[in-house]
Amino acid sequence: MAENRSMIRRTLRAGGGAGLTHLDARGRIRMVDVGEKAVTRREAVARGAVRMAPATVAAIVAGRLSKGEALAAARLAGIMAAKRTHELIPLCHQIPLEVVEVDFRPDRRQGQIEIQARAVTSWRTGVEMEAMVAVSAAALTLYDMAKAIDRAMVIDAVRLVSKSGGRSGDYRRPGERVWRISGAAQ
Numbered sequence: 001m002a003e004n005r006s007m008i009r010r011t012l013r014a015g016g017g018a019g020l021t022h023l024d025a026r027g028r029i030r031m032v033d034v035g036e037k038a039v040t041r042r043e044a045v046a047r048g049a050v051r052m053a054p055a056t057v058a059a060i061v062a063g064r065l066s067k068g069e070a071l072a073a074a075r076l077a078g079i080m081a082a083k084r085t086h087e088l089i090p091l092c093h094q095i096p097l098e099v100v101e102v103d104f105r106p107d108r109r110q111g112q113i114e115i116q117a118r119a120v121t122s123w124r125t126g127v128e129m130e131a132m133v134a135v136s137a138a139a140l141t142l143y144d145m146a147k148a149i150d151r152a153m154v155i156d157a158v159r160l161v162s163k164s165g166g167r168s169g170d171y172r173r174p175g176e177r178v179w180r181i182s183g184a185a186q
Helices: 002-013 056-062 070-083 128-146
Strands: 040-051 097-109 110-123 154-164
Touching: 040 128, 056 070, 056 097, 056 110, 056 128, 070 097, 070 110, 070 128, 097 128, 110 128, 128 154
Parallel strands: none
Antiparallel strands: 040 110, 040 154, 097 110
């Protein structure tokens, strides 16, 4: 622990810590003060995948799992998890979410189900973590729902695809486009 603090302090003194907003000048972890930040509309889209046997994809899509409708359960789990991100990730702020959407793209040929989550707020801080937590919870729920037939599933590549709003501006991951979810304007 002391060794880690020492390394953090050296990094901060060297000027490499300018972007580490969750560390104070002494290298101690802290929650960022967002009280003076402007309230703006902020949106984030995250994506991930669960890789599995093609037969598992087919069973999920057809609703043939003994536990029930896996995609519906995973969508609900993602939405619920996004709303509780501040309870799961220690330094996240509680954010009033306006929209959380979770959608899926099953691909039997590739043996995977891609997951995309979109989170929107008008607040002082962004919703990237909420979108990524939604994807993660949806992926874990798919695993849980289908593990009886495929324990070799792999949760893969949870990542931010895009964000907009806030002081740091917009971001788009090169080579990836946001899907249109549930008729939402994007």
